[in-house]
Amino acid sequence: MTRTGEGRDARAVGRSVPRVDGAEKVTGRAAYVTDCVVPGMLHAALLRSPLPHARIRRIDAGRAATHPGVSAVVTGADLVQMPGLDPYFGPAFQDQAILAIDKVRFVGDPVAAVAAATREAAREAAQLIEVEYEELSAVLDVQAALRAGAPLVHERLRPSQAFADLMGIEAERQTNVCYHFKLRRGDVERAFAEAAHVFEDTYTSPAAQHAPLEPHVTVAWVTEGGLLHVTSSTQSPSYVRLSLARIFGLPLSKVRVTVPYLGGGYGAKTYDKLEPVTALLALRTRRPVKLQLTREEEFVTIHKHAVTTRIRTGVAADGRLLAREVAVYWDSGAYADIAPRVVHKSGYTAAGPYAIPNVKIDSYCVYTNRPPAGAFRGFGVPQVVWAYESQTDAIATRLGLDPVAYRRAHLLREGDLFATGTPMRSLAVIECLDAVAREIEWGSGLAGSSPPAPEVREAGVPRRVLRGKGVAVGIKAALAPSISGATVMLNADGSASVLSSTVEMGQGSDTLLAQIVAEALGVRVPDVQVVHPDTAVTPYDTITAATRSTFHMGNAVLQAAARVREQLFAIASDRLEVDPDLLRARDGRVFVAEAEDRGLTIPEVFGAAFQAAGTTLVGEAVYQTSAIPTDHETGQSERVTVMWFVGASAAEVEVDLETGQVRVLRFATAADVGRPINPHHCRQQILGSAVTSIGQTLFECLHFEGGQLTNGSFLDYMIAGYRDVPPIITPIIVERAHPEGPYGAKGVGETGALSVAAAIGNAVHAALGVRLRDLPLTPERVLQAMREREPARAARRGQVERGPG
Amino acid sequence: MRPFKLLDPRSLDEACQMLDRYGEDVKLMSGGTAILILLRQRVFSKPYFINLKAVPGLDGIRDEPGTGLRIGALATLRAVETSPIVRQRAPLITETFRLVANVRVRNSGTLGGNLSHGDYRLDPPAPLLVLGAKAVAVSSRGRNTYELKEFFRGLFETALQPDEILTEVVVPDAPPKAGTAYFKYTSLSETDWPCLGVAALVTPSDGGGTCGELRVAVTSVAERPMLLEHLGPLARGKRLTERLLEELGDAAAERVDPIADARGSEWYKKEMVRVFVRRAVREAARRAGLAAG
Numbered sequence A: 001m002t003r004t005g006e007g008r009d010a011r012a013v014g015r016s017v018p019r020v021d022g023a024e025k026v027t028g029r030a031a032y033v034t035d036c037v038v039p040g041m042l043h044a045a046l047l048r049s050p051l052p053h054a055r056i057r058r059i060d061a062g063r064a065a066t067h068p069g070v071s072a073v074v075t076g077a078d079l080v081q082m083p084g085l086d087p088y089f090g091p092a093f094q095d096q097a098i099l100a101i102d103k104v105r106f107v108g109d110p111v112a113a114v115a116a117a118t119r120e121a122a123r124e125a126a127q128l129i130e131v132e133y134e135e136l137s138a139v140l141d142v143q144a145a146l147r148a149g150a151p152l153v154h155e156r157l158r159p160s161q162a163f164a165d166l167m168g169i170e171a172e173r174q175t176n177v178c179y180h181f182k183l184r185r186g187d188v189e190r191a192f193a194e195a196a197h198v199f200e201d202t203y204t205s206p207a208a209q210h211a212p213l214e215p216h217v218t219v220a221w222v223t224e225g226g227l228l229h230v231t232s233s234t235q236s237p238s239y240v241r242l243s244l245a246r247i248f249g250l251p252l253s254k255v256r257v258t259v260p261y262l263g264g265g266y267g268a269k270t271y272d273k274l275e276p277v278t279a280l281l282a283l284r285t286r287r288p289v290k291l292q293l294t295r296e297e298e299f300v301t302i303h304k305h306a307v308t309t310r311i312r313t314g315v316a317a318d319g320r321l322l323a324r325e326v327a328v329y330w331d332s333g334a335y336a337d338i339a340p341r342v343v344h345k346s347g348y349t350a351a352g353p354y355a356i357p358n359v360k361i362d363s364y365c366v367y368t369n370r371p372p373a374g375a376f377r378g379f380g381v382p383q384v385v386w387a388y389e390s391q392t393d394a395i396a397t398r399l400g401l402d403p404v405a406y407r408r409a410h411l412l413r414e415g416d417l418f419a420t421g422t423p424m425r426s427l428a429v430i431e432c433l434d435a436v437a438r439e440i441e442w443g444s445g446l447a448g449s450s451p452p453a454p455e456v457r458e459a460g461v462p463r464r465v466l467r468g469k470g471v472a473v474g475i476k477a478a479l480a481p482s483i484s485g486a487t488v489m490l491n492a493d494g495s496a497s498v499l500s501s502t503v504e505m506g507q508g509s510d511t512l513l514a515q516i517v518a519e520a521l522g523v524r525v526p527d528v529q530v531v532h533p534d535t536a537v538t539p540y541d542t543i544t545a546a547t548r549s550t551f552h553m554g555n556a557v558l559q560a561a562a563r564v565r566e567q568l569f570a571i572a573s574d575r576l577e578v579d580p581d582l583l584r585a586r587d588g589r590v591f592v593a594e595a596e597d598r599g600l601t602i603p604e605v606f607g608a609a610f611q612a613a614g615t616t617l618v619g620e621a622v623y624q625t626s627a628i629p630t631d632h633e634t635g636q637s638e639r640v641t642v643m644w645f646v647g648a649s650a651a652e653v654e655v656d657l658e659t660g661q662v663r664v665l666r667f668a669t670a671a672d673v674g675r676p677i678n679p680h681h682c683r684q685q686i687l688g689s690a691v692t693s694i695g696q697t698l699f700e701c702l703h704f705e706g707g708q709l710t711n712g713s714f715l716d717y718m719i720a721g722y723r724d725v726p727p728i729i730t731p732i733i734v735e736r737a738h739p740e741g742p743y744g745a746k747g748v749g750e751t752g753a754l755s756v757a758a759a760i761g762n763a764v765h766a767a768l769g770v771r772l773r774d775l776p777l778t779p780e781r782v783l784q785a786m787r788e789r790e791p792a793r794a795a796r797r798g799q800v801e802r803g804p805g
Numbered sequence B: 001m002r003p004f005k006l007l008d009p010r011s012l013d014e015a016c017q018m019l020d021r022y023g024e025d026v027k028l029m030s031g032g033t034a035i036l037i038l039l040r041q042r043v044f045s046k047p048y049f050i051n052l053k054a055v056p057g058l059d060g061i062r063d064e065p066g067t068g069l070r071i072g073a074l075a076t077l078r079a080v081e082t083s084p085i086v087r088q089r090a091p092l093i094t095e096t097f098r099l100v101a102n103v104r105v106r107n108s109g110t111l112g113g114n115l116s117h118g119d120y121r122l123d124p125p126a127p128l129l130v131l132g133a134k135a136v137a138v139s140s141r142g143r144n145t146y147e148l149k150e151f152f153r154g155l156f157e158t159a160l161q162p163d164e165i166l167t168e169v170v171v172p173d174a175p176p177k178a179g180t181a182y183f184k185y186t187s188l189s190e191t192d193w194p195c196l197g198v199a200a201l202v203t204p205s206d207g208g209g210t211c212g213e214l215r216v217a218v219t220s221v222a223e224r225p226m227l228l229e230h231l232g233p234l235a236r237g238k239r240l241t242e243r244l245l246e247e248l249g250d251a252a253a254e255r256v257d258p259i260a261d262a263r264g265s266e267w268y269k270k271e272m273v274r275v276f277v278r279r280a281v282r283e284a285a286r287r288a289g290l291a292a293g
């Protein structure tokens, strides 16, 4: 394997340099928003709706307003009277009021906000607000929401126009479907008629929590010149600035959004969350205000979509996939947040990365009276992969074909057309599949089966377990079009600063951007300082999400650095009397390519240009990707994205036949990362995605009763812990340089999450011969499925059973 | 969380007087791991708490020949877990306490707080029930000893009176040659609260080969931890065959009335009672030197 980073000029890129923020974080010195204290700061609390759907008749905030320590109480009724204020926000539809205005739409919907001297006083005051509700009938799940004549969660909708890819969306009138994505390719009905086998199943994936270590938190205050300063735990500072400017009728220059380190985001902290209400309180009180959610509030703020996927596939006698029809229903909760984009981006991949000439996809974004759902690592793709990769496995198994070989035969290859009609480029999906299959020693024995489990003995009695292996692949497209701007500043001493709105949320972006600049300018990684997002100085960036930062911000920073280098070389070429094209930069020097000792140090170059110390050279760039919007009726687009990212997972599981518990013994997950800028970070991202997804596959699930979340705290909601990590887990980097990526890199933030659930589900099937279609694969579900399918086996007790093969 | 005042008694007597004086307005606090969650969730609040950690001498662990282990109520779960005396006298306790929560909770949470809390999802009650432990409580009225099997009354309900302080747990020596085992089963994350826990104690009969005494306790499944006393007679004098283990599992399942929660339905928990009673008894028997089957 060749690798960028091992050439002569390459020093910083392609190497696993240590994290630039590592020491600060492990020693507890790194500052997060929660550490932010502004003199004179008030604390805010929210009163939330106890009902899933109700009209607000009357609010009496009298007792709260006079509670000791309280500075302000605001309700929806106050919002409509504030001149110049547009109280509605949302990235796709402006459907969410800062505080509920006419009605509440989920249990937890903010109804009133209090600012007080202490957090405790604010919370107590909030409890003193009296609200009279008129309860309305609610739609508590997608089925209820889709029924004819169902109560409407929103009577009217206003698109937001904040993002190019969402410009065209329009809600279906008088239904709870706020967006319907359609894809039509070929003639599905005819193909089904010709198919030798037709498979039709429904798969579900539940609502799950992001569970970032740091809950949402925002501090807002007004400074000199009427500047609204908001420091917030957000993954999208540029968008938040835009949104606040619009809500409060301010010029963009008068809104300053800063983001220090983020304590984990996973998509939960995208778009507006606490910023509008906190800014409102700050403007109201003219005091700094801090709002920080409790963990319980975090649970009703945003979650991963619950999804139901109906998938039907027509297969020829030889196994060719002739047609696939997919209907995906997304429970988006009470407010759309970014759901329409999730429904679109995941919707068009719902048939999978396979060569299928006839495809029909309908993907529905549905409002219900549940807490809002939004972006979650993988952006809806893991939910559709669960469906199509489980079914693809079922097809292979039914036809008696090896699931790996079957996939290999039908996966898309370079140049093939995707379901959207887009030609595939730079797509190492087969390599990923091969890598994970090899890693778990696929193919020793029957398809998908493990060698017989070694006898597990317990108290002298063999424990009844079965083992199996499974694989799955997944594909996601990078968000396009999207934009990243960056400024690179080289200092006279050879150190550099990067101004970028990419949020360091643990993924390692500070280190990555420093590596790119260090590489381009020939300076040391530790001497590159990445300035954290501050919309007063860092340029626009679409968002830190969607696996886009390495590619987009990486390119922007690379181009900005190249502009600095041009200036540096122009000065040096005068001095050295040599063509700038012959110059190189490395180790803090500029020198002639063929005569390395002919050169200048960076301070010498600066000295030649400026007669002052501490000067700077500045380069700027905006990197923008383009895409052709999918056709409204057919979902077709020649260029739906700039970059596909693909991955594969393989699992070997052991199922306890008495309890139904699934243990993942071995797990491998591979991601096509283009070329890794920092291989170690890539592996960590792949590993992190995998572990999170294992928890979601095996046990994570938000339970609701009558619209009320019943396990909304860490006492009852478990995420994967250290002991849930499989004993053998291998992250694998698959390299294939992307022609447009910085140094050939793609991103890797979500790739490892796409195919985990399906690989485990397929392994469970290989072990038991039972296919589970509903996540999570709790022991209870597995046991139940075994009992339903094979009552005879369940009846045979106390007997050793073995895996097939 | 509402502000409260933490009272620091210097002696057990003073703590008892505080309970009498503040009555409804006060509650005991040991490690605070259970209480603080309830306070934070505003499930309840009190203006005063008595900080039992201020009272010296309530956290001792010692072996009293003829009586058994005496474990102070204020001993942390971690102290009990790592105590060499406990490991020697009652390895079942060591085995169980290692599995409680995580090391941070075990470092703060106390044995007294655990038992007095009366939560249904606790591990420690099961081993203490099969070992026939007693709980000693003190009030200004005097001293009271409860059999642990009569101590747990219902959800968050114990036999303790409002003015009583649990001071000590007395664990008699296990019968000679007894084998013991505890199985904690988690159905979600491995580090979760138990979905259920089963403790078993088996002694070989005098002649060997068959079961002498059998004691089984289940916890975390129904409203309160239970000693399943009807199982002993079913096994006495018999070989612990797989068939008998199954009968024991079924008999246990019949007696429990599971609480359905995020960790399992009623049906599932009953099934798991069957499975884990079998596994625990089988393992205890093995440790008692009784061959299974």
Ligand SMILES: Cc1cc2nc3c(=O)[nH]c(=O)nc-3n(C[C@H](O)[C@H](O)[C@H](O)COP(=O)(O)OP(=O)(O)OC[C@H]3O[C@@H](n4cnc5c(N)ncnc54)[C@H](O)[C@@H]3O)c2cc1C
Pocket (backbone or CB within 6 Å): B027, B028, B029, B030, B031, B032, B033, B034, B035, B036, B037, B052, B073, B074, B077, B099, B100, B101, B102, B105, B108, B109, B110, B111, B112, B113, B114, B115, B116, B117, B121, B122, B123, B124, B160, B164, B165, B166, B167, B192, B193, B194
């Ligand atoms: C994250 C987490 C996970 C957990 N997982 C498990 C688990 O897996 N298994 C398990 O068994 N437990 C688990 N627990 C519960 C834990 O064991 C208890 O919280 C702990 O034992 C309580 O002890 P404490 O000293 O902190 O009690 P406190 O919180 O101080 O008090 C609890 C209750 O007991 C009363 N009390 C305290 N001391 C006395 C006394 N001496 N006399 C009379 N009344 C008293 C208090 O008034 C209060 O009502 C978990 C707890 C947490 C927070």
